[in-house]
Amino acid sequence: MSQETEKPLIEFRNITKVYGQGQAEMIALHGVDLKINRGEFVSVMGPSGSGKSTSMNILGCLDVPSSGSYMFQDIAVDKLSRDQRALLRRHYLGFVFQGFNLLSRTSALENVELPLIYRGMAKHERHIKAQKALEIVGLKGWEHHTPAELSGGQQQRVAIARAIVTEPTVLLADEPTGNLDSARSKEVMEMLCSFNRDLGITILMVTHEPDMAEYAKRIVHFVDGLVASDELTARGKL
Amino acid sequence: MIWNAFLLALREIRRNLLRSFLTVLGIVIGIAAVIIMVTIGNGVTLKVSKQIASLGSNLLMARSGGRGITGAKAFSFADVKAIKQEIRHLTAIAPVASKNSTAIFGNKNWGTTVNGVTNDYFVAGNWTMTQGRQFTDSELRAGTMSCIIGNTIWKELYEGQSIAGTKLRLQKLSCEVVGLLAGKGQSAQGRDQDDTILIPLRAMQRRITGTQDFNTFLVAVEEGRSTEKVQKQLERLLRERRHLSANEENDFFLVDTKQIAETLTGTTEMLTSLLGAVAGVSLLVGGIGIMNIMLVSVTERTREIGTRLAIGALESEVLLQFLVEAVVLSSLGGLIGIVLALVASVLIADSMDVPFILNINIIFIASLFSAGVGIVFGYFPARRAARLNPIEALRHE
Numbered sequence: 204m205s206q207e208t209e210k211p212l213i214e215f216r217n218i219t220k221v222y223g224q225g226q227a228e229m230i231a232l233h234g235v236d237l238k239i240n241r242g243e244f245v246s247v248m249g250p251s252g253s254g255k256s257t258s259m260n261i262l263g264c265l266d267v268p269s270s271g272s273y274m275f276q277d278i279a280v281d282k283l284s285r286d287q288r289a290l291l292r293r294h295y296l297g298f299v300f301q302g303f304n305l306l307s308r309t310s311a312l313e314n315v316e317l318p319l320i321y322r323g324m325a326k327h328e329r330h331i332k333a334q335k336a337l338e339i340v341g342l343k344g345w346e347h348h349t350p351a352e353l354s355g356g357q358q359q360r361v362a363i364a365r366a367i368v369t370e371p372t373v374l375l376a377d378e379p380t381g382n383l384d385s386a387r388s389k390e391v392m393e394m395l396c397s398f399n400r401d402l403g404i405t406i407l408m409v410t411h412e413p414d415m416a417e418y419a420k421r422i423v424h425f426v427d428g429l430v431a432s433d434e435l436t437a438r439g440k441l
Numbered sequence: 442m443i444w445n446a447f448l449l450a451l452r453e454i455r456r457n458l459l460r461s462f463l464t465v466l467g468i469v470i471g472i473a474a475v476i477i478m479v480t481i482g483n484g485v486t487l488k489v490s491k492q493i494a495s496l497g498s499n500l501l502m503a504r505s506g507g508r509g510i511t512g513a514k515a516f517s518f519a520d521v522k523a524i525k526q527e528i529r530h531l532t533a534i535a536p537v538a539s540k541n542s543t544a545i546f547g548n549k550n551w552g553t554t555v556n557g558v559t560n561d562y563f564v565a566g567n568w569t570m571t572q573g574r575q576f577t578d579s580e581l582r583a584g585t586m587s588c589i590i591g592n593t594i595w596k597e598l599y600e601g602q603s604i605a606g607t608k609l610r611l612q613k614l615s616c617e618v619v620g621l622l623a624g625k626g627q628s629a630q631g632r633d634q635d636d637t638i639l640i641p642l643r644a645m646q647r648r649i650t651g652t653q654d655f656n657t658f659l660v661a662v663e664e665g666r667s668t669e670k671v672q673k674q675l676e677r678l679l680r681e682r683r684h685l686s687a688n689e690e691n692d693f694f695l696v697d698t699k700q701i702a703e704t705l706t707g708t709t710e711m712l713t714s715l716l717g718a719v720a721g722v723s724l725l726v727g728g729i730g731i732m733n734i735m736l737v738s739v740t741e742r743t744r745e746i747g748t749r750l751a752i753g754a755l756e757s758e759v760l761l762q763f764l765v766e767a768v769v770l771s772s773l774g775g776l777i778g779i780v781l782a783l784v785a786s787v788l789i790a791d792s793m794d795v796p797f798i799l800n801i802n803i804i805f806i807a808s809l810f811s812a813g814v815g816i817v818f819g820y821f822p823a824r825r826a827a828r829l830n831p832i833e834a835l836r837h838e
Contacts, residue, residue: 265751265831286755293753304748304835307741308456318752320445365752 211238211274212373212405213262218271220257220428231257233428234271241372244399244406246416246436249425256377258425259409263296263375264288276372293321297366297404301378303358305350311337311361312346318369336368337361340394356387363391367398374398376408380415392418443765446758450765461770463734464819468774468811469781471727475807476782476800477789478720482713484795489709491796493702495625495634499662500565500698501672503679506656513692515654520682528674530666535561538645538655544590544638546598546609553594555611555638557645557655565659572604573620576641584643586616592624592635614648616640668697717803724807728814735818740837743826747834750827759827760820767819771812778811779804 215237222229232254239245249255260266261273264280267288273280275295280288292298297318305314315333324332337346340360350358359379366374376395380388396418398404410416420439424432454461506513521534538557543550560575562568573589580587588611590604598609604618625634646652662671676695683692746759783799790797826834 260832263751286757289750289753289755292751296753298751300751300835302835304744304751306456306745306748309452313452317749320449321749321752321754321758323445 210277212241212243212276213237213239214274215258215261216272216274218258218261218268218273220254220261220266221269231428232261232268235428235430237423237430237433239405239407241405242399242403243421244396244419244439245408246419246422247407247409247425248411248413248416248422249431253425254428255409255425257428259375259377259407262373262407263298264291293318294369295372297369297371297374299359299362299366299374299376299379301381303350303355303362303382305358305361305365307351308349310347310349311342311353311364314350314361315364315368318365322369332368333364336364339367340364341390356383356390359383359387359391360394363394367402367404370402371404373405373407376406378409378411380410380412388412388415443761446761446765449762450769453762453766454769457738460734460738464731464770464815465774465777467727467730467734468771468815469727469778471724471811471814472775472778472804472807473782473785474723474727475717475720476779476804477786478716479713479800479803480782480786480798481789481793481795482709482716483798483800484790485793486706486709486713487798488795489705490702492626492628493698493705495567495628499664499666499668501660501662501668501675502657502694502696502698503660503675504657504694504696505692506694507690507692514683515652515656516658516693517654520679521658523682524660524675524678527678528671530663530671531660532663533561533564533661534658535559535565535661536642536655536658537562538642538650538652539657540645540649542611542638542649544594544598544609544611546607549598551594551597553591553636553638555640555645555649557642557649558639559642561661562639562659565661568625569623570620571623573618575620580619581641581643584641584645584647586611586614586640586644586648587619588616589620589622589639590618591622591637591639593633594636594638595621611638611640611649668699672697724810727811728818731814732818735822739822739826742823743829743834743837746823746826747829747831747837750831750834756827760824763823763827764816764820767816768812770819771815774815775808775812779808 215235218232218235219230220232222231235254235258237258247255247259257266261268264275268281271281275291278291280291283291306317312330312333315336316329319329319332334346337343340363342357342360342364345353345357350361353361359382363379374395379395380391383391392415395406395408399406406419408419416422417436418438419436421433421435423430503516505515516536518536521536524534525531535558540555541552542555543552556562559581563575570589575589576587579585588609595601595604599607604621607618608615609618610616622635628634642655660671660675662668672695676691679693680691685692749759750756787797826837
């Protein structure tokens with residue numbers, strides 16, 4: 204299969220992460236090896252403190268490993284400066300957080316436009332793109348509502364629109380359904396599946412809920428700072 | 442990138458209208474308070490010094506009498522003559538005999554002070570005429586009842602009519618009005634200097650007081666000569682002429698208007714500094730207000746900065762945005778503060794009848810301080826947040 208021989212999109216080689224120093228030292232990752240190919244949909248699971256969030260942060264270029272190497276496409280992320288990592292996030296990554304992290308008192312449209320502003324896109328183009336992204340997540344007509352005027356599910360969809368408006372290579376979702384009821388969760392998950400399937404966006408998702416994890420093609424389990432299991436789901440085997 | 446930062450900053454300002462408003466308000470109050478207080482203070486100082494200048498410059502006033510002394514001898518023409526002989530560099534010696542009286546013109550009357558003077562009085566007191574003339578020599582010699590009226594009398598009794606060929610009555614005496622003095626306004630002590638009627642000194646002596654002497658005289662010293670020296674000479678001369686022995690106190694007062702001027706100017710300047718200090722406190726309080734608002738919003742801002750960094754903003758972009766925001770708010774506050782202060786100063790100066798004096802330095806200092814506070818407290822918390830790891834910023838509680 205070509206996928207086996209193709210260079211992975213993301214490659215962790217012996218990644219460690221240590222927090223604190225001396226007595227307070229806490230090892231979050233004990234040397235993780237992980238490969239993710241373009242077009243995958245991976246659920247990351249594990250109990251709290253297992254290192255799954257730390258891995259996600261490093262994957263998302265929000266944090267740097269203490270040792271080991273992280274290759275994103277052909278880029279050695281562990282060697283990049285703070286600003287270079289920011290640019291990497293700007294151009295290749297999209298984030299969906301559990302707490303949504305929308306700007307308050309700011310309309311849905313403006314929230315979605317935000318990453319495009321940092322990309323330096325012209326106003327008109329930005330508007331069209333943001334509107335389209337909101338339409339994709341089913342929020343047509345809600346462009347001018349502020350987060351306070353939207354339900355939790357709607358807020359999360361605005362956050363998703365913000366993440367995909369830049370057409371990122373990778374979408375990182377940190378417990379995207381953590382604050383939603385099961386119906387809304389299902390909607391969000393199906394949306395993520397469609398992005399993966401139709402737009403070819405690689406998705407990495409941290410979740411606690413096995414039901415949600417099953418939407419992915421592959422589930423990686425973390426335990427005590429190491430990958431404990433890595434297997435394909437029913438969908439992934441199709 | 443700057444345009445982007447500007448755009449983002451403007452969005453931020455619009456989004457946080459209350460916070461922006463309070464920040465601007467803090468700056469406005471601080472700047473306006475300082476500018477108004479100092480401007481008004483300067484105006485009052487100038488007004489006072491103008492009033493002092495209107496008394497006449499280089500002027501000494503002598504008045505008979507002393508602390509706890511009753512029945513002190515009045516001054517005589519012999520004194521004036523002696524002073525003219527003994528003391529040099531004088532431009533005028535003007536004897537003055539005063540009496541309160543009621544002036545009647547037509548069916549109106551007005552209580553005022555009548556001063557018996559010579560033409561030296563105009564020189565010493567810096568008086569100019571808007572209508573008519575000074576006294577003639579024959580009037581002065583004969584003690585004719587002709588009079589020159591002050592501006593207040595003119596306003597009250599004549600209501601702006603011409604004085605030509607008119608007469609008014611002082612008690613029982615009819616008096617031809619020959620001149621009108623130009624108005625001087627209030628004296629530094631708040632007395633209306635224009636509420637006066639001048640008649641020849643001899644007329645005063647012969648027809649009203651019935652004496653040959655006078656209680657007061659003014660001595661004008663040449664411009665550029667020291668009044669202190671003249672004052673000392675005058676004191677020595679008067680003591681000699683009044684036969685005061687070395688251990689006796691003066692039975693007359695000698696006042697240098699310059700001393701009054703210095704005292705009053707000193708007082709008003711002190712008041713200006715005091716007002717400035719009070720205003721400085723409001724500036725400080727305004728600054729603390731800004732500080733407070735900015736620090737309270739740090740948590741929200743920190744998370745927001747985390748979000749911005751996560752979606753790919755550079756630290757420098759975030760910093761620039763917050764700097765622009767702080768600069769825009771501070772400038773806006775400064776601008777409103779200055780405009781408000783100028784308008785208020787003009788109105789207050791007008792209602793207090795003091796001149797409006799603009800002090801550019803104060804505007805500059807006040808703006809600089811407020812802008813400094815706005816920028817420092819808008820920018821530095823943001824800088825701290827922007828330097829955080831985006832994850833920590835996102836988790837900020």
